[in-house]
Amino acid sequence: MKLNPKKFVAQVDAAFVHSLSSFGFEPAGEDHEDDWHASRTYRAGDRYIEINANCHFRDGQPECRVVLGDGPNDWPERDWNAIALWRLSNTGDNYPIQKIEDVPSILKTMANDLLEQADDFLSGNIDRFLKQRAAQNREREPYMIQSPQPDGSYQTTYEPESLQLKERYSQEKRHNQ
Secondary structure: OOOOHHHHHHHHHHHHHHHHHOOOOEEEEEEOOOOOEEEEEEEEOOEEEEEEEEOOHHHOOOEEEEEEEEOOOOOOHHHHOEEEOHHHHOOOOOEEOOOHHHHHHHHHHHHHHHHHHOHHHHOOOOHHHHHHHHHHHHHOOOOEEEEEOOOOOEEEEEOHHHHHHHHHHOOOOOOOO
């Protein structure tokens, strides 16, 4: 199933922009370079919310998800400073897309869930978010580098920047830039 990425971003704005603007979140970027992925980011200071969709056939079940973050949303830091909305509700799931025509109703459900499950984050109280983010990152391995050795074997080491980010975001405190 292919996605119309520009249409997806417009649908996200229709479902989210009004309620998010009441909390000070404004559109802060979008990504839609192919027919398989699209995202829309909203930002209020250091906090951000990303709504994205992935319909690539190699990535499993097509789905949408809500990501909450605090800090820069540049790679690789954003991979460590954010969590999926389901971590705050402990539902353990994103939002599957069965048919592309269902996306507008899925986005409305996502917007309602965000308001219900992350009202503290939206209002600027990020204590619960920080606790969940730290727990998530303590469980994760840093990225690994496999380096060939002269004898034909490979040596595995941690990628230094991700090791530093893991340590930084495994703590239950805010990290201002």
